[in-house]
Amino acid sequence: MARPPFPPTPSPSSAPGGARPGAPGAAAPVKKENERRTLVVGRGISVQGTIQDAERLVVEGTVESSLINASELQIAQGGVFKGEVEVEDAELAGTIDGTLTVRGSLTIRSTGRLLGKAKCRRLKVEDGGQVTGQLEMITTPAAPQAAPAAAAPTAPPAPPRPASAG
Secondary structure (H helix, E strand, O other): OOOOOOOOOOOOHHHHOOOOOOOOOOOOOOOOHHHHOOOEEEOOOOEEEEOOOOOEEEEEEEOOOOOOOOEEEEOOOOEEEEEEEEEEEEOOOEEEEEEEEEEEEEOOOOOOEEEEEEEEEEEEEOOOOOOEEEEEOOOOOOOOOOOOOOOOOOOOOOOOOOOOOO
């Protein structure tokens, strides 16, 4: 059973008579960077098992996990991740040993080490960063937006005819 560590603080719009979230005419809340569900595994702490519902994972200690899905993975210098992880973006200043799939960009800092197998769409490796194992670039385009089903196929343009002299 997951629950937030602290109750949300009431906003001015939640006062009586104000717009309630989900009510017609209420603006959709915008998630700020610091409002993401973040799990920080601090230095000297080891975690083993499954991590769920973390949008952002920051590893300063050691994490061993079979599979994690998150939006962002950040491994700090001295941090170690062992296992399998699939994320949108990742930044490695520490070590990852296992299988990493990054649908967006992977940045390996000068102190970062990637051991094992990795797939990514964009890659940046600073001078001193290490990659040992298998690295595969994702070249397929991101999921395209659905086209209207009733759209008729377009005919190829007719080849240009040579201009007649005369």
